[in-house]
Amino acid sequence: MTRPRPPHGPAPHGAPHAHRGSLQRRLILAALVLVTVALVVAGVAIGFILHRFVRGQLDSRLDSQIVAIASSLERGRDGRLALGRNLDGPPFDRDRSGWSWQVRQGDALLRSGSLEGRDLTVPEDDRPDGGGRHRDRPRPGDAVDPWGNPVILRILALPDAAGIGPATIVASAPVAALRGPVREASLTLALILAVLGLCLLAGLVVQVRLGLRPLERLRRDLAEIRAGKRAQVPETQPAEIRPLVREVNALLGENAANLERARTHVANLAHGLKTPLATLTMALRDGERDPDGRLTTLVSGMDGQIRHHLRRARSAALGGATRERTALEAPVADLRSTFARLYAEKGIAFSVEVADGIAVACDGQDVDEMLGNLIDNACRWCRARVRIAAALNQRGVTITVEDDGPGLDADAAAGVLGRGKRLDETVPGHGFGLSITTELAELYGGTLRLDRGSFHGLRARLDLPR
Template sequence: MPGPFHLGSLQRRLLLAALVAITVALVVAGVAIGLVLHRFVRGQLDSRLDSQLVALAAGLERGPGNRLRLTRSLDGPPFDRDRAGWYWQVRQGDAVLRSGALEGRDLDPGERARDGRRPGHPHPADGTGPWGESLILRVLTLPPEAGVAPAVLVASAPADALRGPLREAGGALALILGILGLSLMAGTLAQVRLGLRPLERLRRDLAAVRAGHRARVPGQQPAEIRPLVAEVNALLDQNAANLERARTHVANLAHGLKTPLATLSLALSDRAHDPDGTLGGLVGAMDGQVRHHLRRARAAALGGATRERTALAEPVADLRATFARLYAEKGLVIDVTLPAGAAVACDGQDLDEMLGNLIDNACQWCRGYVRIGAASTEAGLAITVEDDGPGLVPEAAAEAVRRGRRLDESVPGNGFGLSITQELAELYGGGLHLGRSGLGGLRAGLTLPV
């Protein structure tokens, strides 16, 4: 099966879609929260500077010559630190009052910050300090009095007073959003796995049907896949009906052909009708051909018969007892070693046919010992039938599975046993291989699906 992140995987598609959606949502949330934090920190900073401007405006008074002066010192923290960016300044005409941190230098808010503003309302501005530092400014223009130039009050803070808290908050925000994103992806993964679990259960149910453990897919399924299960069960029912009809037709054909052939064989058993036995041989060959093609048609009608499950132990035991009686004069020893619970996915009658041909062949040619075993392989279940007879050379082994080919005419048979076994095995997706046995004779390996 493809893995969960295979290109065509539903789980991959759902997880990728969730990843994109979560990423977009987290990016939008991060930007929005960042803007809110920026506005909040800037608001706090502006409030601090506005408080300084209000204190400056409240501390101003007119002195000699109608010039402004401060009634008290306003160089309290943080405006008492030299060159830290926390400055204040009052300018009226050519007269200037400034904080000690400016060291006698001017703080210029720029013409753009002074123009177009309503007097009495602080407004923001950005500028550069006397030593080239970036500053955040708040400017307050007092309403002019008769004959007196308006007073412009400026308070500043370093740009780092805004960027520093934002960097700290941004780092914490990124960490929180990252943890949130991982939590959401973990929850999405669990949700996707839970949501797709019925499909995995459906796959196992179909595999059980294919292996022959059950005839239909259980109808107790989630509502979304219940129609699919109903269609699959309808298809299985239709295939079963078609299979039954095919079996009936094959049985009818077998009955229609075998009865005349049996009649001919009985008639030709009289030497008066067949002095040299030629016609009897032809009738026997016809009977073998009919049996061969009927078995092949029946196996093809099963569509590979992957829905039938047949245990191996019982038919092997029956065949062992049967052939032990048939070849009792040999004093046969038929040794059977099968793994517990061994079973194949094929029709029971076809399994009897294949095993019967192989065991019969081994009993005919053995000296007195036949060994039957089985082992699981990647291709299925490998059933071996070995004997201690003369065996076959590789060239003769290939010739032995040809239809109607008999390597020894002195032994009874029609030459169809091995060919029928091979073709039936291939129709089930397996195969037949003939080779040399460790016992000295023939080793027939029959592979069938499990």
Template sequence: MPRPLPRSLTGRLVVTAAATIVLALALAAVSIGHVLGRFVMQDLDGRLDTQIVLLVRAVRPDGTVNPAALVDLPPFDRAGSGWAWEILAPGGSWRSASLGPAELPLPRGWRDMRPPPPPLPEPPPHPPGDGHLPPPGDLFLPPGTGGAVPPPHPLDGRDATGRWLHYRITSLPTSGGPVYILAAGPRAIVERPLRGAMAPLLLSLLLLGLFLTLALIVQLRVGLRPLTRLRVMMAEVRAGRLRAITVSEPTELLPLVEEVNALIAANHQAVSRARAHVANLAHGLKTPLATLRLDLDAPGRDPDGVLRVQVARMERQIRHHLGRARAAETGGAAVPASPLAPHVADLCAVLPRLYADRPVSIQTDVPEALAVRCDPQDLDELLGNLLDNACRHAASRVTVTARAEGRMTLLQIADDGPGMSPAAIAAFSAGRRLDESGAASGNGFGLLISRELAELHGGEVTLAPRDPRGLAVRITLPAA
């Protein structure tokens, strides 16, 4: 299922802000276009309404029309101009000169624009010798309008050629029946300037949107820079070069910094307590081991010296862990760089003699320049456990390869033995010893200790099956 938003905080802010900017600019374009359209339409309506006002003065109260009072304003007097008017009265119809013999196409529903009012009483007769126009005091103005022409209503339609026309229609109540006056003009007069204005407007809004998006990206870069600085400082803390995060701004991050520093302090205290327990245990074992070594020095107690070797090994382990405990108590020091090739070579020289009864060869490909940030004794114990397991289970060959991968060094120890089942690999990934899970035997402690040592130095140990058979153990450690 695709994600609606990116994973990064910057990506989410950019996407949501860009969508908001696009929506706001689209609404602005529609609003501005509507305002411009109304402005241009008002000019068109004004010209049509002016013509209607002149035509209204030619209508008598009885519904007849005085042809002598009909006036064609330009461009209603030019044929084919697209501007036209027509009067529909009970006694006939009159048209503008621009129509010629043709009739004005009437838009659909034009009679529904305004219901005709009831007819008025017959006005008194005009004096004889009226001529063509009624006296000024008898010009027709519908009652109840305050002396104003009834407001025309807009309507759109097409002419015979399919061209869009804009109509203004008004109806006059007369004693002879309703009189309808229609004036029309080409709607292209509105659309042409509107299109001409919208092109630069849309270009301006597009440039504005690009500028706002660019400004937003710059703002996010500047605003989120403290998070990058915080990440760098946390990496310094993890590497042991800093004991706490020291960030004074922005103020929104200070509560988070305080919580992270409190977590660092709590972890440091927990590690210190664990190291203290190790030191106490080592001190507790040191004296009994010293007594045991003295007892083994007595004649006949250890004729072949095997027990003294094991006691000496136990004392070296105790001294090692005591040293690490003291280092933790004093704040520790930077882990020195340990060249990888010499440690691998020493172990590969010893292990074939331990398995002399089996034809196991060890092939190595470890560059001399590779070094890792790992305590030398820890590195020997880590590699020794894994190489010992590989030689014990291999059919004939063990391969050791190493390469640099960014800030880490990848070391792989592979054998051609029976390998491990997916259940055993899953048990190891879950943190259980393999001898406890019943999936394997004889390598549970070694693998677990190796993984703990790798994780202690910022690395990891993973297992993977080989094709067609065998097991590959991958160790990653920080590169020096």
């Protein structure tokens, strides 16, 4: 049965294997593999050197025994080889210990006491009668002792021992004398290498994190640019990242210039069309000029189309790589001072409750226009009190402007947000302030709501992104 093939294409966001692209994890895994391979190679190499060192020590000890035996050989009374002194010193005096020596000349044998009268098996090519080659130095060999235990041999073939013919001197040591020290040293070496590996791995993790820290700082800088807290990425970066930062700053500068040009064109078009359309709308309210309402319908359609395309153009201009950030404290204070002078004859008592640090992701001019329309409307209809407040919520910032005027019921509050709608024709104005504020709020993804406030007058609640 054929298994279905997985779909091609990028993994969805949040998929389990989406994290395989982590640069930090990739560097740590690569370093871990390289460190492990290096430690294994080092362990094998050091183990080989230890083995050769211990083997060299054993060979030197056996060679010293062979030299002592060769220098002590002499002709006995019966004409055969004999030893001039006893050479069964430690460790060659321990029975069945593997430490032993043997001299063979024909059928005659001289042995250490540890062999208990038994023979060591010597490779055939080193026996005097086996055609072996004579050497000036002992050669290595491997064999088993008479009890079947593996031993290490050193063999010296003498061409003429004590002047009575060729002989072979053999000295042996147990394999345990080699493997034991090597095993103990290897265990210690493995422990040291493991500790060294952990230290290297910890150092590599710290090094990778320190090396990638500029990238994390760059990410935070870009996030601050997107939030409107800064205009460009600081160029005080490592040399490897500095070219990237320069390119990003150049791109941000181009986007800002394009944004400014687009906003200028949109503003010019909006101001150029707003006044003629408002004049036509006001003129056509006279029934004699438009008895059947056709002209009013056409003007409303033109107004809707123009507003629609202006909103799209402005949204595209604001949808760049950066977002504006405007703190509310300063514009609220300026507007309060301005309208206090404009409506000085009313003696309005302003209450401002805007905490430090509250900011919205909107252009400063748009913030001034929205707040100016709301505060102007409140000052126009209030009796003596106007309250301005701003507070954070889960989605953004809520700006509240309320007065102690007559207020509006629910139906009137919904109707007054329409373009050119005025509830009292005796009060100066064109009726565009609240509708413009609504449009600007919607442009940034916000809303404008009207209801009754704590002063029993009109309360405008403007929600804008943080």
